[in-house]
Amino acid sequence: MTTQPFTVADVMTKKVLAVLPGAEFKEIVTSMERWKVTAVPVVEGEGRVVGVVSEADLLLKEEFHDHRLGLIEQMRRLDATAKAGSRRAKDLMTSPAVTVAPEASLPQAARLMAAHRVKRLPVVDASGVIQGIVSRADLLKVFLRPDDDLAAEVRHDVIEHLFPLSRRRVDVHVDGGVVTLSGEVRDSTRIPLAERLARAVEGVVDVRCELIAQDAGGDEK
Missing domain, CATH: 3.10.580.10 (CBS-domain)
Structure with a gap:
């Protein structure tokens, strides 16, 4: 991070x-x-x-x-x-x-x-x-951070670190401080961690995690 x-x-x-x-x-x-x-x-x-x-x-x-x-x-x-x-x-x-x-x-x-x-x-x-x-x-004051800033931080500090291979298939959308994570990832075991880390980003009000595992499976290393 x-x-x-x-x-x-x-x-x-x-x-x-x-x-x-x-x-x-x-x-x-x-x-x-x-x-x-x-x-x-x-x-x-x-x-x-x-x-x-x-x-x-x-x-x-x-x-x-x-x-x-x-x-x-x-x-x-x-x-x-x-x-x-x-x-x-x-x-x-x-x-x-x-x-x-x-x-x-x-x-x-x-x-x-x-x-x-x-x-x-x-x-x-x-x-x-x-x-x-x-x-x-x-x-x-942290809850006044622009949605675009929050989305960029979640993508850079959470998605790109946890899902380096499938990051392009993940969408990060922020509206009113509420983060929605959607898309497919290779390692389903990291989904709960992604939600937790996104929620920890300062200024985030809530997180909706809609990530699903790819059919092919495999880890992200």
Whole structure:
């Protein structure tokens, strides 16, 4: 296979809104509204990410604005009540931040988001310095790849490698990201692998495999 998988660096947003630990509550809210984002990294020094302030962190102030908690609930929600009474990023942020490396794969980033229930991840280098930010929407960018590009990649990286002798009898058609493989191949044992590899091409939505074995049989070597 010759095509390199997409990484976080390929889809991330490089222009990032970030705040310093001393940023005030209203400043953070105003910046998030202006940039239309739901969370901002908190950075210090040369841009090292030390935490993230999200809408959820900020909304705690509204949640507890006129709600007096009993002693047991206060003890159970110490972190939340502390944030509700805070006004600077260093006290509002969730730390340590959940981050991802630029070279991470898109499935790795998606799993991190799902596991930590976050909508975006700061992208940091080995020193923890921010390089960009990746959101759920960014991870979906691969599904915007043109059908012609997908067809060319499936043909080159899947069909030509698995079926070198019968590749000309295989048709690769892509419509709306859905790949259809049809035609005759010599080695029927490789058909399931062809379907699996085609499905793994980034940007492919689904695969319909209609490949059949030639009557003559024989392997593809």
